[in-house]
Amino acid sequence: MANDNAPRLEPRLFHPRYWASWLGLGTLWLLTLLPWRSQMWLGCQLGHLATKVLASRVKIARRNLELAMPELSVAERELLLTRNFESVGCAIFEVGIAWFWPDWRVRNLMKVEGEEHVRAAIVKGQGMLLLSCHFLTLELNARCFGLVCPGVGVYRPNTNPVLEYAQYHGRCMSNKYLVNRNDVKGMIKALRQGDALWYAPDHDYGARASVFVPYFAVAQAATVTGTATLARVKNTVTLPCYNIRTKEGYTLHIGAPLANYPQGDDVLDATRANQEIEAAVRKAPEQYMWLHRRFKTRPSPEDASVY
Template identity: 70%
Template structure:
């Protein structure tokens, strides 16, 4: 559970068992380096539609999530959103390559930043920043783009594949300081106490441990971790919602004002507050959210399994 600084390259990474990993990363690097952004998005949407024929279980999960979360949509609207969502999944493959491999100048060319004054205000006051984010399919770009303005610290899950772990740490640290294992709470607290910006996405279903059941979209009892409030309680820390949205000509890095009266010390009320912020952001571009995850799998006693 140590902090992940830039890992050294070792000869062990050249073992033959990693051949296809290196080939895949090399192909991704080649495509995102040579192709223009619009071309990558065209290919991404096509790849996403193709994936719907292969990832049948994920299609079922995403469709079910849309039924649970957005019951106000009729069947035609949900299917349209589902297709757009998988197109976004395909685009995310290229966006990961952009985040990991593009130079700063090329990233800045497609990034429009909104709300950087909230970062400036926190820095001027010597405050740590908890960047409340979510699992948008543009999440790899989110931390990379924020780091272009002010390098921060990312929270992540280490990859068990040594080559992919090397690539993701190198890529995610291109414009940021270092990564902290999502289990390393002390490391997260330390970053905030030092006045760093800490990227944090609490919107997945992590089970019953340290969770409460509160509303998220139309699901009245969605398991939601209480870690957001725990981190936000660090002295001189402000919580800044931070998201990246894909637009017609690039991306908008949206940094919102600090959450007021947060946290208040009530786990349920604080989880409701953070869920409302995340939900509002997702509604700006619901097709760009990671609906492939079983967000509502954990249920209270007496409530049947939702999938």
Template identity: 50%
Template sequence: MSSNQEIHAKFTQDLLHPRYWLTWLGIGLLFVLVLLPYPVIYQIGKGLGLLARKLIGKREETARQNLKLCFPHLSDTEREKLLRDNFISTGMAIFETGMAWFWPDRRVKKHSKIIGDDYIKEVQKNGQGVLLIGIHFLTLELGARILGLSHPGVGVYRPNDNPVMDYIQLKGRLKSNKYMLERYNTKGMIRALKQGEIVWYAPDHDYGPKNSTFAPFFAVEKAATTVGTKILVKLAQPAIIPFTPKRDSKGRYVVSVTPALQNYPLEDEIAAATFMNKAIEHEILKAPEQYMWLHRRFKTRPPGEQSLYSDDVQND
């Protein structure tokens, strides 16, 4: 790691220790599988997702509860179909991650399309930084690679506890990023934005009570929402641009870039969180079956309020 805390992938001999051989084997298998024709990859991913649904019951209940909380207007049948499709996308996410890390540029371009990237170009013409809102779609890893082919930026990530996975993750993500920053490196993000860079940022998960406020998210009145967005916008004054990577029915990945959000309410913390959640909702609705519903989005509750999850899904 350099003095300014930019993170780059660095291979060391320690990564070849026998304790990591199983990890290398898994990575090698993924590398081989994503060499297959896309229709075959999709069928394997679909099967894996449906199998996972049977094996990880607690996660299934988490996703089902999230859908019930967010979309109470849907019937049980509609939510169950959405849940099934979501598990198919969860299985595909493993292979889409491998595609993002291992596919050559030409194959990525063959299966992808970008809509609205002129919005990014317009902002950067003026030297303004871009806070790119990378919502946690299951296709996010591949979407970042696709957009990064024409708009490389600065990635924000959480280091993996397994050093081999961390190395492979970094090496893969650096195909679409200039360098990476740890997710708590706010100073590094502000510096990059002030330098006119694109910074990938995902404010849609529940990151706990610290540095969060409660704001509406879909039909949930009080969802823990990071205040980090407000800090970055206030100090670096970037354009806020969401983007959504969506897999279509023909196996093509369409990355849609939204025009820069206007009138962000800096003066009020809750209003700012509400504003951002509304923007995130708008993007999720473009492909709700491809969003990461397995995350316990509403695990943090205001003091004195009961958990929104039953006892059998308390462990995240």
């Protein structure tokens, strides 16, 4: 379903400098042939290894949990940290599942809650802004939603052309095409055409085009205002959308259209978006991408780093 601007399989991609990338992708494909439960078990073991190897990321995740959930005891946060890195390991295998599995195999593991909200928007010819977040299952979020209604993804192109080729076409296995995260016009065009647009505004993208509003227990977290900008596109509804791993597979949650959103006030709208995302994350906090420095941008350049 990729468009004409999708990366092509060109001879230059087989240069020896990219052989390691092809080897990695081939290994990932082979691992996806294993039963799902075996992949998840291996993922947990890989996650335990990651805590030993990725010391700096463990430190960031621990600090994020301390800032975001001070109501938890130290022991509770450490247990959550351990489970989070197990999920990080599982996410590696889930990339392969999302990119390489056939539709029937993905469908066997997925459940959908709230599909009626998508169907209602389609009947009305509305564009759908999918308010999502960086769960570690985000690759499967896009794949599963595409099996409900093929949509458009917002992404950051990879500088490695082999990985960019795999990423683009893998994410378009059940979707239409991808838009560069800096291409706001492309996002607006997709919504105006009545497409579903996957959008995750929960990372720290700096002070530019951001406001400082609460996110979890952090009173002033840099939050982009782009969510409300896109939600203002004519005939667009905003649907919370996220995917959670369960013991049986994955549940794709699609929420009802946000009422009275946006309101036209950047602070109020960004706060509302953060509240929706936080509510989703609290359902499975161990599956969230805590290893990103979410609170690195401070309201003032003179403010000390929280890390």
